[in-house]
Every structure is written in structure tokens, then in C-alpha cells.
Amino acid sequence: MSSNTQLHPEPQGTDLAAKLNWLRAGVLGANDGIVSVAAVVVGVAGVTSENGPILAAGMAAVVGGAISMALGEYVSVSSQSDSQKSLIAKETAELRDQPQEEFAELVSLYRHKGLSEETATTVAKELTAKDALRAHLDIELGIDPDEIVSPWHAALASAVSFLAGAVLPMLTILLAPPAIRVPLTFVIVLVALAVTGWVGAWIGGGSRARASTRVVIGGAIALAATFGLGSLLGTTGIA
Secondary structure, three states, rough: OOHHHHOHHHHHHHHHHHHHHHHHHHHHHHHHHHHHHHHHHHHHOOOOHHHHHHHHHHHHHHHHHHHHHHHHHHHHHHHHHHHHHHHHHHHHHHHHHHHHHHHHHHHHHHHHHOOOOOHHHHHHHHHHHHHHHHHHHHHHOOEHHHHHHHHHHHHHHHHHHHHHHHHHHHHHHHHHOOOHHHHHHHHHHHHHHHHHHHHHHHHHHOOOOHHHHHHHHHHHHHHHHHHHHHHHHHHHHHO
16 A cells, blocks of 8 residues: 555656646747737838738738747657557557566566565556556656546647737737837737746746746847838838
């Protein structure tokens, strides 16, 4: 009973880490939506004060960015999911064809964790009797067969987080009076980036002030560069 109690916190910790990773990915997706869409609409605002071109360019950036984020996440998670499923199939076959060798391997792995031979054998027997595949996947590969990430869920989460971030600069640039739309967008976007940087650092356990400063500086550079380029093109008559 004591052995099971000692081993129980690990899946809980793994589950918490997975949830925090998902939350952090959502924050980063929103951050991408804020920066990329803001850079586009501010750049177009440097060329023209007309709402039509700004709306068209902004919507293109929103749709294209969301699809790109979703596709990238789908491909990445699909590769991870395929790899996990392949490892599970391999482990299942080994348990079917070489049960004794696999049991000895399980005992050896618990011995390597610091358990005595007797305790490691007892733990291995109890876990094998309960769910041999889960026991091997846990200690050998760190895989929980119930937590294989869905590529579709990951793609949807990525797209939604990007869209959530993109809404802010789009609404600001379109609803603000033309005279203050660009500076107001700068201010609101940089404040939003400071918040996402702070939250991302809080989740990851890093320095919040440093993370917020980095993302604000990066966002400011992106906005200044695109607005400057747009203004240059508009002044020279190229655009």
C-alpha cells in the first residue's frame, strides 16, 4: 500500500504539467495573434486612413494567421501522437511475446529508482497484475495511454487562442478615431503584450518582469517597423 502511495503523485504531477503546457501554449498563441495582426493593421494605417484597406488587410492576417497556427500545431501534434501510438504498440507486442523479460525489465527499472530487490519485485508484481502495459509505459516512456493528445483539439486550441489575441488590435484600429488610432493601438497592444508576457512567465516559473519587458520590446519593434514602412510607402507614392 505504501509503495502505491509513493508512486501515485507522479501521474498527478504529469497531468498538472500537461495542463500548464496547454495554458502556456494558449498564451503564446494569443501573443502571436496580437503581434502579427497589430503589425499588419498598423502598417496599412501608415499608408491610408481608410477603414476598408485596413479591414481587408487585418482580416486576411487574422484568417491566414489562425489557419497557419492551426496547421502547424496539427502537424506537430500529429507527429507526436503517431510516435506515442507506435511506442504503445511496440510495448504491447513485447508484453505479449516476452512477458518474463518485460517483467524482469520492470523490476530492474524500479531497482534503478532506488528500491530494494524485494520491494521492486513486489511493486512490479502488483502493477503488472493491475495493468502491465500502463506500468511499463509509465516508468519506461513516461506515457499515459489515456492522455494521447488529439491533433484536432490542439489545432482548434491554437486557432482559437490566435483569434482571441487578434481581436484586440483589430477592434482598436477600426473603432478608434482616425487621429488617434495608431498611437492608441500601440498603447493597447503593448499593454496586452505585457500581460501575456507576465502570464507566460508565471506559468513557466520565470521572471515575470523580464518576460514582459522582452515581449513588449519585441512588439514595439514590430509595430514601429511596419508603421514606418507603411508611412514610407505612402509618402513616396509607391502604395
